[in-house]
Amino acid sequence: MQLSDLKFDQQGLIPAVVQDFETKKVLTVAYMNRESLEITIREGRTCFYSRSRQTLWRKGETSGNVQYVVSITADCDCDALVVQVVKDGPACHLGTDSCFTNLLFEDETVQRFSLEALYALLQGRNETRPEGSYTTYLFEKGKEKILKKVGEECTEVIIGAMKDSKAETIYEISDLCYHVLVLMVASGITLKDIHDELASRHVIDHKVKQETMA
Numbered sequence: 001m002q003l004s005d006l007k008f009d010q011q012g013l014i015p016a017v018v019q020d021f022e023t024k025k026v027l028t029v030a031y032m033n034r035e036s037l038e039i040t041i042r043e044g045r046t047c048f049y050s051r052s053r054q055t056l057w058r059k060g061e062t063s064g065n066v067q068y069v070v071s072i073t074a075d076c077d078c079d080a081l082v083v084q085v086v087k088d089g090p091a092c093h094l095g096t097d098s099c100f101t102n103l104l105f106e107d108e109t110v111q112r113f114s115l116e117a118l119y120a121l122l123q124g125r126n127e128t129r130p131e132g133s134y135t136t137y138l139f140e141k142g143k144e145k146i147l148k149k150v151g152e153e154c155t156e157v158i159i160g161a162m163k164d165s166k167a168e169t170i171y172e173i174s175d176l177c178y179h180v181l182v183l184m185v186a187s188g189i190t191l192k193d194i195h196d197e198l199a200s201r202h203v204i205d206h207k208v209k210q211e212t213m214a
Contacts, residue, residue, distance in 0.1 A: 007079040008034065013049060014081060018091065020098075021070040021084040022195065023116065027091035028099040032081070037072075044069050046085060065089030115181070115191060122185045138182050146186055149179045 008014050013031040020027055030048040032040065036056050039047040046059040046067040060066035067085040074081055092099040125135040138146050153176035160169035184190070 001074060001078070003034065003037065005078050006034075006037075006074060006081075007077065009079075011051075013051070014079060016046075016048070016081040016083050018046065018067065018083045018085055020091075021086050025098055026100055027067075027085070027087065027097075037081075040069060040083070041072070046083060060088065063089065063093075065091070067091070118178075119181055119185065119191055122181055126185050135182060138179075139186060143183070143186055146179065146183050150176070150183055153179050 006014060012033045014033075014037070016030050016032050018027045018030065019025065030046075031051060032047070033049045033056075036047040036049045039056070039058070043058075046069060048057055048059065049055070050057050066088045067083075068088070070084040070086060072081055072083050090097055092101075122135060125133055126139050129136045129139065138149065153172060156172040157169065157176050160172045184194075
């Protein structure tokens with residue numbers, strides 16, 4: 001689609017929902033006019049229009065918390081945008097990761113899971129060491145014990161896979177992932193560290209494929 005297909009409001013503005021490309025978390029909702037949108041596309045970083053100050057502003061121009069644009073998608077009516085970004089620092093002027101931090105309602109019957117949430121839970125266990133927790137036991141025993149468990153779980157994954165048991169393999173891989181995350185916390189390795197390493201390998205692999213095809 002073209003910029004001319006977009007429907008700006010009477011003030012010449014269009015709402016832009018800014019979303020973290022990696023976590024899919026909504027970071028903020030801002031407004032763009034045609035000029036700020038053109039700047040965003042041209043520079044590859046978010047530029048908005050401030051309704052209060054009646055002027056353009058580039059995200060991070062004073063704070064340094066720049067947002068690098070990955071994609072911009074319009075909705076079905078072409079009157080709203082979703083801007084996916086890779087952010088360099090907090091999105092909110094209050095210093096929080098996202099502007100959306102005030103929980104109004106949550107259905108507690110719905111269970112939500114993410115590796116990020118599990119990693120944060122393990123970090124909490126490492127810091128508080130609650131009694132009776134298996135994770136606490138691992139941290140207190142130290143890295144040697146954690147490494148031993150990682151090795152054991154690797155073996156269990158191999159056994160499950162050799163038996164062609166999908167259910168058992170899934171179970172053992174899950175155990176392995178848990179213990180690897182414990183090892184990561186103990187070693188000060190973050191999920192972002194692994195993400196960045198895998199992303200760099202993806203780029204290298206893509207280049208190798210291109211050279212091979214050439």
